[in-house]
Amino acid sequence: MSNKKRENRKKNTGENKKRSIKEKMTEFLELPKEIVLDMPKTTLLGNGNMLVENYKGIIEYDVNRIRINTSKGIIKVTGDNLFIKEITSEDLMIYGDIASVEFLK
Amino acid sequence: MLLLRLWNYIRGYVIILVEGYFLEKFVNICIKRQIYLWDVKRQKNSKMMLKISIKGFKLLRPIARKTGCSVRIIRKRGLPFIINRYRARKTFILGSIVFIALFYAMTSFVWTVEVVGNEKVETQMIIDTLEDMGIKPGVVKFRVDTQSIANSIILDIDGLSWVNVIVRGTKLKVEVAEGVERPLIIPKDEPCDLVAVKDGIIKSILVKEGHQLVKEGDTVKKGQVLISGTIPILNEDNFRIVHAMGEVLARTWYENKQEVCLKVVDNVRTGNKKDNISLVTFWRRIPLLNRKINFNNHEKVEIEKIISIGEDLVLPFGFVVERYYEYIVVEADVSIEEAKAHAAENAYEEILEFIPKEAKIVDVKVTFVNKDDDILYADVIVECIEDIGITKEIGGE
Numbered sequence: 001m002s003n004k005k006r007e008n009r010k011k012n013t014g015e016n017k018k019r020s021i022k023e024k025m026t027e028f029l030e031l032p033k034e035i036v037l038d039m040p041k042t043t044l045l046g047n048g049n050m051l052v053e054n055y056k057g058i059i060e061y062d063v064n065r066i067r068i069n070t071s072k073g074i075i076k077v078t079g080d081n082l083f084i085k086e087i088t089s090e091d092l093m094i095y096g097d098i099a100s101v102e103f104l105k
Numbered sequence: 106m107l108l109l110r111l112w113n114y115i116r117g118y119v120i121i122l123v124e125g126y127f128l129e130k131f132v133n134i135c136i137k138r139q140i141y142l143w144d145v146k147r148q149k150n151s152k153m154m155l156k157i158s159i160k161g162f163k164l165l166r167p168i169a170r171k172t173g174c175s176v177r178i179i180r181k182r183g184l185p186f187i188i189n190r191y192r193a194r195k196t197f198i199l200g201s202i203v204f205i206a207l208f209y210a211m212t213s214f215v216w217t218v219e220v221v222g223n224e225k226v227e228t229q230m231i232i233d234t235l236e237d238m239g240i241k242p243g244v245v246k247f248r249v250d251t252q253s254i255a256n257s258i259i260l261d262i263d264g265l266s267w268v269n270v271i272v273r274g275t276k277l278k279v280e281v282a283e284g285v286e287r288p289l290i291i292p293k294d295e296p297c298d299l300v301a302v303k304d305g306i307i308k309s310i311l312v313k314e315g316h317q318l319v320k321e322g323d324t325v326k327k328g329q330v331l332i333s334g335t336i337p338i339l340n341e342d343n344f345r346i347v348h349a350m351g352e353v354l355a356r357t358w359y360e361n362k363q364e365v366c367l368k369v370v371d372n373v374r375t376g377n378k379k380d381n382i383s384l385v386t387f388w389r390r391i392p393l394l395n396r397k398i399n400f401n402n403h404e405k406v407e408i409e410k411i412i413s414i415g416e417d418l419v420l421p422f423g424f425v426v427e428r429y430y431e432y433i434v435v436e437a438d439v440s441i442e443e444a445k446a447h448a449a450e451n452a453y454e455e456i457l458e459f460i461p462k463e464a465k466i467v468d469v470k471v472t473f474v475n476k477d478d479d480i481l482y483a484d485v486i487v488e489c490i491e492d493i494g495i496t497k498e499i500g501g502e
Contacts, residue, residue: 057133063147084145089136 040070042101050077050094050101058092066094076102113143117183119162123153125174134168135161159185215244216275217411217419223281226264231279234261242421243387246272274417296346297496299332301325305355305493315349325355325493334499346499353494356467358486359459363452365444365473365481369437372402377431385411385423400431445473448483456487464491 026036034041034054041053052068052075059074060067066082068075082096123131128151135142140161146154157165169176191198218235220228235241238257240249251270258279259268266284270277299315307323315332319325334349377400383392411423439447449471460466468488473481 057136058129061129061132061145061147061153063149083147084132084142086143087132087136087145088141089139 038071040068040072040075042075044098044101047079047098048095050098051091052094053091055092068092072103074104076100076104078102113156113158114183117159117181117185118156119159119178120154120156120180120182121162121165122177122179123155123169123174124151124177125169125172126151127172127174128153131168131172131174134172135165138164138168140164154179159183211420212275212418213246214242214275214421215240215246215249215272215277216242216421218242218277218279220279220281223265223283225283226262226281231258231262231281234258235277235279240277246275249277274415275419275421276417291348291350293348295348296334296499297348298330298334298499299349299351299353299494300497301327301329301331301353301355301493302495303327303357303493305357305491307331308354308356308490309352310354311352313350313352314347315351317351319353331494349496351494352492354490355493357464357489357491357493359456359489360484360486361452361456362474363448363455363483363485365441365448365483367438367441367444369439369444369447371435371437372404372432373435374404375431375433379429381427381429383425383427385409385425387421390425398429400429402432402434403429404432405429445481445483449485452483452485453487456485460487460489461491464489 023033023037025031026033033039038054040055043051043053045051052070054070055075056069056071058066059069061084063082064078064080066077066084068077077094077098078100079096079098082094082098085093085095087093125131128147131153132142132145140157142155142157142161144154144156148154165176168174218232218241220231223231235254235258238254240254249270249272251272255268255270258270258281259265264283264286265281267282269280271280272278304326305324307319307321307325309321310317310319310331312332315334316336317331318333319329319331325331331353332349332351334347336345336347337343338345379396379398379400380394381392381396381398382394383390385391406428408426408428409423410426411419413419453469453471466487466489470486470488472484472486474484476482
């Protein structure tokens with residue numbers, strides 16, 4: 001049990017260390033984080049215009065709720081009259097009255 | 106964004122309705138296969154409306170089968186569809202191309218020549234000059250060198266101070282400005298008298314040079330010397346000879362008589378008319394409808410209509426309608442008052458032709474005289490004030 005625990009901890013710390021180095025490097029070199037770290041980039045323009053870059057796919061699409069799968073978990077957008085203005089493999093543009101944006105793990 | 110929309114329109118796209126339970130999956134697979142979607146609108150009852158390029162639409166069938174969605178085309182938009190629609194109508198396209206080509210050909214000629222701005226120089230004279238240069242209706246527009254034409258016109262025709270030639274549409278427009286005429290140079294070394302041109306009573310006399318022979322209120326006869334060019338020198342027998350100048354205003358009278366007619370001959374149109382229509386192309390007449398005119402008396406009116414687009418694009422086609430009106434001669438009695446007024450007016454109009462432009466009409470008197478044979482005459486006397494002086498060489502004619 002204790003061995004396993006230790007192994008687990010080791011793995012965790014290793015991962016953390018690795019990630020942080022990568023993050024530090026990108027910060028140091030001023031590289032775009034969303035590409036190097038594979039993170040989604042969301043841009044909100046007021047509450048009517050949302051651009052999500054570097055996403056994985058859409059999980060749910062409705063007039064009142066859109067859930068988007070990303071590497072950092074699921075982004076849930078709720079609101080009224082939501083619709084996808086444009087969708088490509090890199091970015092997704094949502095128009096409508098956005099009420100909330102949530103990050104679900 | 107506008108550019109993107111325009112691009113999409115040029116490439117062509119379809120609006121489709123996707124129906125099924127796994128719409129998200131459908132969209133995800135589309136994205137994975139690099140199919141660009143836009144304006145994805147979710148509707149109720151597991152329906153979704155979206156726009157997709159033509160290329161993408163062709164790849165949609167396997168995806169639809171995989172996700173169990175049905176795809177229906179709502180609308181096709183864009184240039185490719187429009188082109189496709191007309192692909193079958195070959196003659197239509199050919200016709201439109203021929204039309205454009207013909208239109209271009211027709212409008213690359215000069216069909217009318219217009220002259221503006223001339224008052225003294227006759228329009229016909231300018232047009233004739235242009236014709237001598239080879240510029241007339243039917244000339245190819247691009248060969249017309251407006252600059253050199255303008256230069257030649259200004260050299261050829263006297264009295265023009267500025268000429269501009271523009272080709273606008275199928276119209277060649279010649280804008281001219283006339284110069285101010287050179288003032289008359291008075292030959293001062295030529296000895297002259299100032300004599301009366303016509304009879305009259307002197308109203309005022311202004312001597313600029315010479316010896317005044319008449320004074321205000323004098324009655325002068327035609328040919329009488331008003332201002333003499335020979336000035337006697339006081340206490341000497343000698344003369345000084347000058348060129349007499351001055352302004353002599355005099356009252357003059359003009360008279361005209363006109364018979365008062367109680368019967369008036371008038372042409373009254375009966376209402377019958379006939380039209381002869383001819384087509385005009387390249388200023389050649391082709392009669393389309395040519396009927397015999399069997400009216401006893403007729404009046405001919407020509408109505409010409411040249412087809413033009415706008416004001417400047419005159420085409421070499423047109424119609425001429427020759428309209429013949431039948432009329433009958435009617436003799437009518439008029440009241441004495443009316444006849445009198447008519448005669449007086451006629452007499453007055455006739456007089457006006459004799460009165461020089463510079464003269465000022467002061468008074469018009471109308472009297473009616475009964476001459477022998479009981480014919481009534483309208484006698485119109487017009488009183489004018491005018492300059493009656495004219496120079497005449499001493500010893501000359």
